[in-house]
Amino acid sequence: MTSPEFMVVIDAIFDKLTVRYGHEWLRQWDGMDMAFVKADWAEELSGYANNLEPLRYALRHLPERCPTNVGQLKKIANLCPPPVFKALPAPKADEAVVSAQVAKQLELKQALAPKADEKGWARTIVQRAEAGDKILPYTLQSARQALGLEGRTAWQ
Known part of the structure; x- marks a missing residue:
């Protein structure tokens, strides 16, 4: 079952495709119950429900010819480049903690060293x-x- 929030996304996709392709898009669904068509698209695109960026990408990169099925839109969505994440700077080490740990390691090394x-x-x-x-x-x-x-x- 598709969430109502994701159905809003499907409606927006259909609206965008209607504006872009007009009658060519709408004629594909003549005689069909649009609720069933949208439910099928929602099921097929449900993998994008938690990350809508690939769908946005697909809508920004629509082909000249009208897509005839949801698979064509998925192919475009799958071309979406992965997000680029900026690495966080490494945390600064507390000098007192570092000094204490180094001292412990030196004590341990001396304790374990064989007596010459x-x-x-x-x-x-x-x-x-x-x-x-x-x-x-x-x-x-x-x-x-x-x-x-x-x-x-x-x-x-």
Whole structure:
């Protein structure tokens, strides 16, 4: 069932086509009940009930020859270009909120970061030597020096 509001649109379309094409338009419907004809057009064009712009477009771009059926008007309506929407500007970020979030991320990154053991290699070599593994003398000396177990240097 077509709404009464949309039937007003159908009446306006018929009025426009009558003005544009005159008797040629009206002769198509001789002997027919116009209420049935308009009801059929309303059913066929009901997809445009929530957006009348394609129908307006069709009425602005009518062909020279009188359309003989609703399908011809629909073809013209379907050529209506889609609306162009202007993008809204991106919202401004609140500096305090951004700073707080960055601080949280840095804290989390630091908490999850593995603790660096710069002298772990040296401890491993000394432990292997104490366990009886054969370690090259220079390698063991370098590891013991890095751990401060022999020959202190300025960087220790």
